[in-house]
Amino acid sequence: MLVSPFRCAVPVLLTVVVGCSDDPDARELTAGGSFSTGATTMGETATNGSESASDTDETTGGMDTDSSDSSDSTDDGTTGEPLPPDVICEPWAMPSDAHDQSVVPVEVEPQDPNATKIVLVAGAPSVMQPQGAHEFFAGTAILAKLLCQTPGVVPVIVKNGWPTDESIFTGADAIVFYLDGAEKHPLTDPNKLAVLAEHIDAGAGFVNLHYAVDYAPALGAQILPWLGGYYEAGYSVNPIWTATFDEFPAHPVTTGVTALTIDEEWYYNMRWVEGEIGITRILEDVPPEETRTTPDTQAHPGRSEVTAWTYDRPDGGRGFGFTGGHWYGNWIDQPETPHAPMLRRVVVQGILWSAKHPIPPGGAPVDLDPADNGNYIDTK
Secondary structure, three states: OOOOOOOOOOOOOEEEEEEOOOOOOOOEEOOOOOOOOOOOOOOOOOOOOOOOOHHHHHHHHHOOOOOOOOOOOOOOOOOOOOOOOOHOOOOOOEEEEEOOOOOOOOOOOOOOOOEEEEEEEEOOOOOOOOOOOOOOHHHHHHHHHHHHHOOEEEEOOOOOOOOOOOOOOOOOOOOEEEEHHHHHHOHOOOOHHHHHHHHHOOEEEEEEHHHHEEEOHHHHHHHHHHHHHEEEEEEEOOOOOOOOOEOOOHHHHEOOOEEEEEEEEEOOOOEEEEHOOOOOEEEEEEOOOHHHHOOOHOOOOOOEEEEEEEEEOOOOOEEEEEEEOOOOHHHHOOOOOOHHHHHHHHHHHHHHOOOOOEEEOOOOOOOOHHOOOOOOOOOO
């Protein structure tokens, strides 16, 4: 199913106009179920930049090799027999329609206890958003398929914002939230916050995508030591604007990343840890001045603003924040979205880095089967 973006200025036959409750303008969705990237204008795609350097200890080129003798019995207690494949990384059954999520493996533990375990928590359907926006489950399914392409990684998908069995978090190398934030955030529940804290304290990386970075100040203060930054309503802003990213820091997350131009709902002006100590700015650009709608953003005209970052925690753990991910159409490959592979690579590598999994030289593979376009969409 090919999913195409639309431009609101161009009339489209059989089009229904839908709007985002928190967006400054409406977006179009065809009656046939195609999705928008949300772009009203698309700037000329930035020319490819040079490949960013990455630390040698964060790529497979810098992995230590262990040449110790093997035996029939391994350290994890297995017999050395080949493990069965992880169903999450095997081909899934074809869905019956675009909304069939039953074929996606959910809360399945990795077969190999030594695999890098990444728990992907997809939010419940974001019913105040139109189809094609805040597609948390469909986006999470894409991320799972992408993560499976890096050897040694096994993702675990969780539905509806929290696992049915909290033990699925045990042994997680990273926990990823892609869900509605603010008052809908699962961590507003003190019991859930305590459960997550146990795993973060054990060293799990913490990743927040899009709306998941939005916390009320009191909760945000508790999240700050895990993530390094968060969105605060009335201080931060969440406009839709076309950003061009063509300069990148020398960091493992930017391995193999080249210039990209993306029309997205890019949040900016985060609340940061003191002095931004431990923060690396992965994606940043200067937004249009009209998007500066809070007193603090208006106090900094012309400033380059961060839309994705990494955080080296004082306890040795890691965090990654990415404020894009509003439009499902920006994840998939289309003529209108030449940026999609680089968008996917930044997010996948941010997750891998947070899990302390080496990033392959040249960048993590992020191939997407066109047959997956438009599948696993929430019913709203």
